[in-house]
Amino acid sequence: MPQKATFLSLIAVVLFLGWLGYAVGINHMPVKNTIWALTPPLIAISLALITKEVYSSLFLGILTGALLNADFNPVGGLNQLFPNGIMTVLADKWNVGILVFLVILGTMVQLMNRAGGSAAFGAWASNRIKGRAGAQLSTMLLGCVIFIDDYFNCLTVGSVMRPVTDKHKISRAKLAYLIDSTAAPICIIAPISSWAAAVSGFVKGENGISIFIQSIPFNFYALLTLLMMIFIICLKLDYGPMLLHENNARKGDLFTTGRRQQTVEESPKKEKTGRVSDLVVPVVFLIIGSVIGMIYTGGFFEEKSFIEAFAASDASVGLVMGSSVALLITIAYYLVRQSLSFGECMDCLPDGFKQMVPAMLILTFAWTLKSMTDSLGAATYVAGLVEHSAGGLMGFLPAIIFLVAVGLAFASGTSWGTFGILIPIVVSCFQEVDPQLMIISISACMAGAVCGDHCSPISDTTIMSSAGAQCEHLNHVTTQLPYALTAASVSFLTFLVAGFTKSALISLAFGILALFLLLIFIRHRVN
Numbered sequence: 001m002p003q004k005a006t007f008l009s010l011i012a013v014v015l016f017l018g019w020l021g022y023a024v025g026i027n028h029m030p031v032k033n034t035i036w037a038l039t040p041p042l043i044a045i046s047l048a049l050i051t052k053e054v055y056s057s058l059f060l061g062i063l064t065g066a067l068l069n070a071d072f073n074p075v076g077g078l079n080q081l082f083p084n085g086i087m088t089v090l091a092d093k094w095n096v097g098i099l100v101f102l103v104i105l106g107t108m109v110q111l112m113n114r115a116g117g118s119a120a121f122g123a124w125a126s127n128r129i130k131g132r133a134g135a136q137l138s139t140m141l142l143g144c145v146i147f148i149d150d151y152f153n154c155l156t157v158g159s160v161m162r163p164v165t166d167k168h169k170i171s172r173a174k175l176a177y178l179i180d181s182t183a184a185p186i187c188i189i190a191p192i193s194s195w196a197a198a199v200s201g202f203v204k205g206e207n208g209i210s211i212f213i214q215s216i217p218f219n220f221y222a223l224l225t226l227l228m229m230i231f232i233i234c235l236k237l238d239y240g241p242m243l244l245h246e247n248n249a250r251k252g253d254l255f256t257t258g259r260r261q262q263t264v265e266e267s268p269k270k271e272k273t274g275r276v277s278d279l280v281v282p283v284v285f286l287i288i289g290s291v292i293g294m295i296y297t298g299g300f301f302e303e304k305s306f307i308e309a310f311a312a313s314d315a316s317v318g319l320v321m322g323s324s325v326a327l328l329i330t331i332a333y334y335l336v337r338q339s340l341s342f343g344e345c346m347d348c349l350p351d352g353f354k355q356m357v358p359a360m361l362i363l364t365f366a367w368t369l370k371s372m373t374d375s376l377g378a379a380t381y382v383a384g385l386v387e388h389s390a391g392g393l394m395g396f397l398p399a400i401i402f403l404v405a406v407g408l409a410f411a412s413g414t415s416w417g418t419f420g421i422l423i424p425i426v427v428s429c430f431q432e433v434d435p436q437l438m439i440i441s442i443s444a445c446m447a448g449a450v451c452g453d454h455c456s457p458i459s460d461t462t463i464m465s466s467a468g469a470q471c472e473h474l475n476h477v478t479t480q481l482p483y484a485l486t487a488a489s490v491s492f493l494t495f496l497v498a499g500f501t502k503s504a505l506i507s508l509a510f511g512i513l514a515l516f517l518l519l520i521f522i523r524h525r526v527n
Contacts, residue, residue, distance in 0.1 A: 006051040013043060013060060017067070025072040037376035040065035041411040041458065044369055048457045052474045058365035058458060062086075065372025080372075089367045097316030098151065098460075099360055102467075104323040105152075107352030108282055109159040111330055114348060115339040116274025117282070122163025124276045135161075135168040136178060136233045143182025144226070147190035150183040150461050152290055152319060156283060157182070158468025171249035171256065172471035173242060173479040180465035180480060181229055184415060184450045185222035211442060217504035218443035220511050221402075221451045221491040228487050228515060237523045240482035245475070257472055278339060282330040286323060293322025359467035366413050366458040373412055379421045394437060398444040399495040401426065405448025406455070406488065413458035418449035436502050444495050451491065454484040486522070490515045 020039070023029040031037065044061025048054050063077070066085060070076030089095055112118050129138050139161045146153045157179050165175045191213055217223075232238070238246045245256045295301075297318040298309030334340040373379075401422065409418040422445040430438030453459045457477040466473040494511035501507060 006053070009047055009050045013047065016043075017064060020064075021067065021072040024068065031068050031376060033377035033380045035381060036068070037373060037378035037381055038411050039068065040372050040376070041369060041378075041413070045410070045457055048474060049478070054362060054457060054473050055365065058362065058369060061369050061458075062365060062372055065369065065376060069372065069375055085368045085371065086364065089364060089371055092367075094314075094316040095364075095367055097320045098363070101151065101316070101319045101323055102155070102356040102360055102363075103353050104320070104327050105155045105159075105286075105352075106354075106356040107348050108286065108323075108327055108330055109155075110348035110352045110355065111334065111340070111345065112159065112279050112282055114344060115278045115334050117276070117278030117280075118159065118163055118274075120274045120276050121160065121279040122167060125164045126167045129164060129168075132168045132170055133233050133236070135164050135170055136174070137230075139165060139175065139178045140182055140226075140229050140233075143179060144186050146287065147186045150187045151464050152286075153183040153187070154179050154461065154464035154468040156286065156468075158465070158470070160279065160283065162470065166254060169249045169252065169254070171242075171245040172254050172469050173245040173256070173475045174238075174249070176465045176469035176471040176476040177242070177480045177483060178229065179468050180454060180462060180476070181225050181483075183465060184453055184461050185225045188222050188415075188446050188450050189216045189219055191216075211439060214439050215443040215446065217508065218440050218498060219447050220443070220494040220498070220508065221447035221487060223508065224491055224494070224511055224515050225450075225454075225484075225487045227512060228483070228519070231516060231519050232483075235519060235523055237519060237526070239522055239526050240479065241475075242479040242483070243526065245479055255472065255475070257475060274339060278334070278337075281333055282326065285329045286326040289322030289326040289329075290319050291322070293320070293325075294318030296321065356467065358473070359463055362458075362463045362473065363460055366460060366463065369458060370412050370414055370417065374417075378412070379408075379417070394434070395499040396496065397437070398440045398499040399492055401441050402444040402448040402451075402492055402495050405445050406452040409449040409452025409459070410456045411452075413453070413456045413460065413462075415446075415449040415453040415459075415461070418452065419445060422449075437499070440495075440498050440502065447491055447495075451484060451488045455481055455488075486518065487515070490518060 020036075024031055029036075040061045043064050044058050047057035047060060051057060062085060063081060066080035067077045069080045069084075109118075125138070129135050139157065142161060143153055143157045146156055158175070162175065248254075248256045294313040294315060295306060295309040295318070298304060298313035300306060300309035304312065331345045334345060335342060405418050405422055408421065409415055412418065423442055426438060426441045426445060430441060453461055455477075456462060457474065462477060462480075463473060465471075466476045469476070490511055493514060494507050497510050498504070498507035
């Protein structure tokens with residue numbers, strides 16, 4: 001049945017592209033800055049969810065975008081696909097920085113595993129963390145502590161907590177959900193984070209950091225997602241595809257599907273008996289190095305304040321600089337302790353690269369798909385829709401903006417791109433009319449962007465969460481989707497309340513009560 005669905009889906013895409021090629025190439029149907037600009041990501045996402053195969057789905061989405069950009073001229077399509085597409089994305093300094101950061105983190109994970117640090121921490125934590133609930137709450141707590149950057153959060157929490165969650169028979173899909181649901185949501189409500197810096201940069205004509213701080217109580221999706229994790233852990237509630245994964249994990253199968261993600265960690269290389277410090281010391285230096293690297297790129301050592309430096313930081317460059325220094329210190333630490341030889345440390349470099357290849361490939365395709373969508377003018381089309389709807393719907397507008405942000409982030413796979421499109425529009429619409437509603441609407445932009453990012457299989461944060469948990473990517477997407485939609489539906493209603501009451505306290509109280517009652521109802525239905 002899955003093969004038949006895949007075959008029929010591919011046939012449907014080929015037929016659709018044939019019709020679209022006729023309409024664009026022969027009838028000269030306009031594509032740019034229209035709803036057709038959303039075709040590439042919708043094809044990629046639909047195919048990924050139907051076929052359960054992410055690489056070919058993303059590539060077909062990219063191919064669709066290349067053909068649309070070239071008016072279905074085959075030669076022009078190839079030019080758009082490679083020189084103007086994949087090769088341009090890989091030449092971008094920010095993108096390359098993230099890929100280098102991935103390789104460094106993969107290498108550090110290999111070093112910690114080879115030195116026995118991960119196993120020692122797992123044994124230490126297992127003696128102190130009791131039960132499945134304790135392991136899940138500990139994973140969530142660590143994710144909340146590492147609030148500097150979502151990429152850093154995903155990979156660090158995954159590498160540290162995998163031994164613990166495996167010990168307590170928690171599925172890799174559930175671990176990926178816990179990682180993903182603390183990464184972006186905690187970053188988007190932390191005043192000192194790369195996300196706060198990005199959002200503040202989009203608020204022109206206002207004090208960006210001040211606006212960001214005022215928006216935190218209204219960021220209902222982030223707050224309710226964090227609260228929802230506590231509810232489902234304490235209620236021992238699982239539903240949707242996650243229920244199957246968790247039931248299988250209790251029987252010893254942490255992956256459920258036969259397509260277990262192969263990693264270098266699973267190779268039969270002998271691990272040494274290490275200490276907890278063999279994991280803690282590298283992670284501490286990684287955190288310190290990443291923070292210093294980010295504020296350095298923001299000009300902290302050129303007499304800027306800590307907050308100003310974060311606002312002006314280049315996360316890609318800062319994370320590479322900080323993590324590379326942490327890597328050198330880690331190698332030196334292991335050599336001094338004689339935990340590893342120099343040759344063993346060097347062996348971890350290619351192993352770390354291999355471990356991150358799936359995430360790097362998916363990220364490259366996702367970035368290319370986003371560039372195709374941008375060049376077709378999808379952002380301009382969505383921005384026009386929002387701007388024209390800002391008339392007599394003031395009270396409803398936060399909820400509407402939330403839905404638009406969800407759709408845009410889901411289709412583009414990026415939260416930051418959604419901020420950049422919608423926040424300037426919101427500021428221009430409300431800056432002189434209703435400052436309080438402006439703050440609520442900015443929160444709706446951020447909340448919707450994070451929600452769409454959570455739901456999208458082409459989101460970089462979703463991809464990184466799968467990599468951190470070493471979980472099959474589409475397993476993570478399909479198991480997380482019902483949970484994300486639950487929090488999203490309650491957030492939508494809460495933004496409706498906020499649009500009319502303009503009170504964070506009343507709205508959040510409503511949202512918490514609604515979420516709790518909905519989860520109790522779901523638990524009753526599941527039982």
